[in-house]
Amino acid sequence: MRVIVDNCAVDRFAAAGIDPVADLHGTELQLVYTPDLRKEYEAALASANTHSGVKNLIKKILDGGSPYGFFGFGGGPCLGFDQGIWASADQVQAIDSIPPKPRKNGLPGRRTDAHLIALSKSAVVITDNWRETHWKNVPGAWMVVQWSEFERILRREGNTADAIRCVLQLG
Numbered sequence: 001m002r003v004i005v006d007n008c009a010v011d012r013f014a015a016a017g018i019d020p021v022a023d024l025h026g027t028e029l030q031l032v033y034t035p036d037l038r039k040e041y042e043a044a045l046a047s048a049n050t051h052s053g054v055k056n057l058i059k060k061i062l063d064g065g066s067p068y069g070f071f072g073f074g075g076g077p078c079l080g081f082d083q084g085i086w087a088s089a090d091q092v093q094a095i096d097s098i099p100p101k102p103r104k105n106g107l108p109g110r111r112t113d114a115h116l117i118a119l120s121k122s123a124v125v126i127t128d129n130w131r132e133t134h135w136k137n138v139p140g141a142w143m144v145v146q147w148s149e150f151e152r153i154l155r156r157e158g159n160t161a162d163a164i165r166c167v168l169q170l171g
Contacts, residue, residue, distance in 0.1 A: 002032045002068055002123035003164060005061060006116060007040040009128045012147045014053040016154075021057075021064040023160035031061060032068030032123065036077045036112040068123070069115065077115050090139070091118040098134045110134070120144045124164050143167065 005013065005020060013020055024031050033041065041058045044050045050058075070087045072078025087095070098114040113134060116125045120142040128147035129135050138144045145167050154163040 001028065001164070001168065002030050002119075003160075004032055004034070004037070004068070004116060004119065004123050004125045006125060006127035006129060007037060007044060007112075009126045009147050009150075010041075010044070010057055010061070011051075011054050012128050012151070014051065014057045016151070018154065018160060019057065019060065020160040021060040024164075025064065027161045029124075029161055029164055031065040033061065033065050034069045034077065034112065034115050034119070035067065036115060038062065038067070040112060069119070077111055087118065088121070091121055094118040094121075094139075097137075117142070117144065124167060126150055 003020070003024060021031060041062060045055055045058055067083075069084045070078045070091075071084040078084060095114045095118050098110050098117065100111050100114075101109040103109040110132075113129065113132065116127070117134065117138055119125065120138060124143045124145060126145050126147065127135060130146050130148070135144060135146070150163060150167070153166050154160065157163040157166050
């Protein structure tokens with residue numbers, strides 16, 4: 001099973017002193033990130049406002065994780081020709097249901113969210129983005145976990161891998 005840590009959840013892991021890269025290493029769980037998420041991670045690394053603990057964790061995620069996303073032409077949110085997974089009709093519908101909005105950094109706002117939600121059909125996505133309604137409208141069998149819920153499970157289970165296994169059993 002693949003695991004994606006949304007950019008906004010990296011701060012939470014770092015603040016809690018939890019290293020999901022170390023926790024998932026050597027398990028059946030694979031840490032992955034999308035092309036747009038990589039850009040968000042890189043922007044956080046370049047920002048003077050990002051705490052050093054968060055930067056360290058992002059570097060670990062980029063070093064220890066693998067690119068993951070949909071088949072498509074490179075340069076956008078997809079991995080490139082002959083790479084990635086095929087999007088199913090319901091994943092395409094999920095992406096289309098979240099309209100992008102322009103941002104100053106050049107990435108269409110909500111595009112990362114749209115792809116993470118669509119990928120949650122086949123990966124566990126951990127986020128701390130509970131304010132936007134599109135995160136609340138995820139199909140029931142898909143695996144988006146809000147940090148507040150994940151943190152409770154994490155405290156009980158003791159590490160990221162066991163907490164994700166628990167989430168998968170609950171789903």
